[in-house]
Amino acid sequence: MRIAAAGVVPLPIEQAAVWEDFAEQVDGPLFGRYLWTENGKSCAVIALYRATLTGGIPYLIARHAPVWLKEASPAREAAFREDLKAEIKKRDPKISFVRLNAIYSAPDLEEPLQGITYDRTVIIDCGNGKAEKILQTMDSEGRRGIRRATKKLAEVGAQVYEETHLDQKDFHEYYEVLKETAQRDGFRPHPESYYWNFLQTLGAEHARLFCVRVPESPEATAPEAAQAEGIQIHESTVRTPQPGKTGPGRLVAWDLVTVYDQQATAFFGASTTADRPLQATSYLDFCTAQLLGSEKVKGLDLMGAHSPRVPQLYTVGMYKRRFASHYTDIPGGWDMPLRSGIMPVLRTALKTKRGLSSVVKKLRKN
Known part of the structure; x- marks a missing residue:
């Protein structure tokens, strides 16, 4: 095949x-x-x-x-x-x-x-890992949203991490955020073992785990970044903790992404309700696409948007639409x-x- x-x-x-x-x-x-x-x-x-x-x-x-x-x-x-x-x-x-x-x-x-x-989805053009190239493929509201999220997350000192190699005991923190998301959005999650097995069975080459963490202490924030005039989107600063470890701070959003044949798919994701004003989810999707683009991945499929056949996906589809100039029919x-x-x-x-x-x-x- x-x-x-x-x-x-x-x-x-x-x-x-x-x-x-x-x-x-x-x-x-x-x-x-x-x-x-x-x-x-x-x-x-x-x-x-x-x-x-x-x-x-x-x-x-x-x-x-x-x-x-x-x-x-x-x-x-x-x-x-x-x-x-x-x-x-x-x-x-x-x-x-x-x-x-x-x-x-x-x-x-x-x-x-x-x-x-x-039967319709949104695929982020990974732009060879160049932030400005990705922004050019987004609509104006999407670009504004990413800049707003960048500023808000800078104000609290947030950081994006790849935690693909975390220990199983630390994955429970991810599942707790997923359960909160499920309760908020009205769906039933699989057992925790389903997602852990997904990550382990596909392996680090094909299943990647990305997240946004916010420092617990106010002293860890970056006020100088928050006060900067005209925040700019720079090259990816995704950090990778030591194998078996997670980054410092509180988990506020995560994506479990598959990578195969120069294509990526955001299979699973979750975010905390209290931190939604930070817009960490959109920032994470953007940073993930940017990092994968630097690894020669062409597109990040956000996996599903609304269509005349599936109006139930309207709300999530409108969110995803900001990441591309058009929907992709499948x-x-x-x-x-x-x-x-x-x-x-x-x-x-x-x-x-x-x-x-x-x-x-x-x-x-x-």
């Missing part, structure tokens, strides 16, 4: 071999990797993993796939799915549906049973049923565990 995509399109990390160990922990084992051809020419690649719904109903999941090597027309997408259905039914007829991505809606696709998909997530009439039954059954257990028994009989 890596060779097929090389020089054509970046391969999403979820479709790369480095994802396999983590996927086995959270979804299930690899079902297969496939190359789809048309008239002998390579058109798409896909890696599928086994997964199960509560109650044991099996399905397959392909995150950010298929990856198209040729233009994905509606006809090509449909032909690809027909061939994929035939292959899956031949190998394992018990599979109920496949969760995959597609640009175009179609009769054989349905809205995902669970979770929120997105294939959204869909469920492709493999058994006739299965999806309405599953939607009803998922409302109660008792109903789902009943469906499982019927499916096993069939």
Whole structure:
């Protein structure tokens, strides 16, 4: 898959071999990797993993796939799915549906049973690590926001750190900030072990942890920076503590970022409610993109924005929009049923565990 995509399109990390160990922990084992051809020419690649719904109903999941090597027309997408259905039914007829991505809606696709998909995102141009180049790609409100955040954080002596190599006991501080964010924004976080395993399994080459810390004592602030006229954005000053250590001060915002094939994705992030006026989150996103740009990463994907299909992401989408001059459309997530009439039954059954257990028994009989 890596060779097929090389020089054509970046391969999403979820479709790369480095994802396999983590996927086995959270979804299930690899079902297969496939190359789809048309008239002998390579058109798409896909890696599928086994997964199960509560109650044991099996399905397959392909995150950010298929990856198209040729233009994905509606006809090509449909032909690809027909061939994929035939292959899956031949190998394992018990599979109920496949969760995959597609640009175009179609009769054989349905809205995902669970979770929120997105078909639009914002990608920060990392500008080869040059702050002014990144600022040029942002809208005017975004540029003003970064300058305001720079000034506010300078007033309290805040510092950005990369803490990828911290000890597990220190990661608990990160999880506490995530729980606070979840309560504020109305979502349910995974267990702490999920995020720690993500960081450890993908490894420091592919999973990076960045944060903003504010000194605990007033004496640690930098008033001379705060009083400077016309605060300027300078080259990245991200610091790296010794392995197994964290930077000094109180954690106020963090990003867990993946890096693969010269592309980065802000997978997870959190911030404290009391420190939101400091605008540490936007400053952290900017500094992270800047540092990664200096390492030849081309873009930092902020992972999801609102669209006509997904209005629920409007608020977060408007925040992310400040980091780029335009949104980037991507294939959204869909469920492709493999058994006739299965999806309405599953939607009803998922409302109660008792109903789902009943469906499982019927499916096993069939």
